[in-house]
Amino acid sequence: YTGKSGTQLLTENLKKLHVKEYQSMPVAVQDHVSVYDAICHMFLEDVGTLFVLDQKGLLAGVVSRKDLLRASIGQQDLTSLPINVIMTRMPNVTYCEPEDLLVTVASKLISKQIDSLPVVKKTEAGYEVSGRITKTNITKAFVSLSKDEE
Ligand code: ADP
Numbered sequence: 454y455t456g457k458s459g460t461q462l463l464t465e466n467l468k469k470l471h472v473k474e475y476q477s478m479p480v481a482v483q484d485h486v487s488v489y490d491a492i493c494h495m496f497l498e499d500v501g502t503l504f505v506l507d508q509k510g511l512l513a514g515v516v517s518r519k520d521l522l523r524a525s526i527g528q529q530d531l532t533s534l535p536i537n538v539i540m541t542r543m544p545n546v547t548y549c550e551p552e553d554l555l556v557t558v559a560s561k562l563i564s565k566q567i568d569s570l571p572v573v574k575k576t577e578a579g580y581e582v583s584g585r586i587t588k589t590n591i592t593k594a595f596v597s598l599s600k601d602e603e
Contacts, residue, residue: 463598466598467555467556467598468556470554470555470556470598471551471552471553471554471555472549472550472551472552472553472554472555472586473551473552473584475555475586475590475591475593476551476572476583476584476586476590477584477586477587477589478584478585479504479571479572479582479583479584479585480494480495480498480500480502480503480504480585481503481504481505481506481582482494482503482504482506482516483505483506483508484505484506484507484508484513484514484535484536484540485535485536485537486535486536487532487533487534487536488524488525488529488531488534488536489532489534490532490536491503491516492521492525492531495518495521500585501517501518501568501569501587502515502516502517502568502569502585503515503516504571505536505537507579509578509579511576511578511579511580512546512548512573512579512581513537513540513542513543514537514540514541514543514546515540515541515546515569515571516536516540516541517541517567517568520539520540520541521539523539524539543579543580547561547567547570548572548573549561549571549572549573549586550573551572551574551583551584555586555590555591555594558586559591562588562591568587569585569586569587569588570585571584571585572584572585572586
């Protein structure tokens with residue numbers, strides 16, 4: 454018997470969960486696509502957040518469902534409104550890296566009141582997007598912790 458409390462064991466197990474084991478594929482659009490096309494893309498790909506890439510394929514911003522709804526209730530022509538006008542742009546995008554702990558990501562989602570983070574690799578030129586972490590991934594990890602006990 455290790456003499457460790459249930460909470461200590463849970464904390465130890467939590468610290469074994471990393472972004473790279475739970476991340477999903479990123480869904481991205483180019484920064485010049487229209488709001489209209491971004492809405493279609495979001496439906497087709499069945500995601501709540503799109504990552505926006507610049508001409509070099511580097512992270513430029515994110516657009517959420519609410520950003521697209523907000524743009525849609527105005528009197529604007531959605532087919533001629535570029536996504537980079539309404540996105541949340543760098544350096545204001547909260548991101549994570551593959552080696553980060555899932556609990557760190559979870560606390561960022563809570564503190565920033567957002568649903569997902571891009572998983573990035575930092576390069577000289579900027580951030581390459583390799584994945585995404587959403588509340589769903591965190592929920593799956595939470596369930597996997599309970600399965601460990603069985
Ligand atoms: P929704 O708008 O569908 O509720 P979110 O709660 O994730 O989705 O988004 C809320 C706001 O935060 C939006 O304006 C969105 O652009 C922004 N946002 C979403 N994800 C991020 C992120 N990783 N970093 C910075 N801002 C973000």
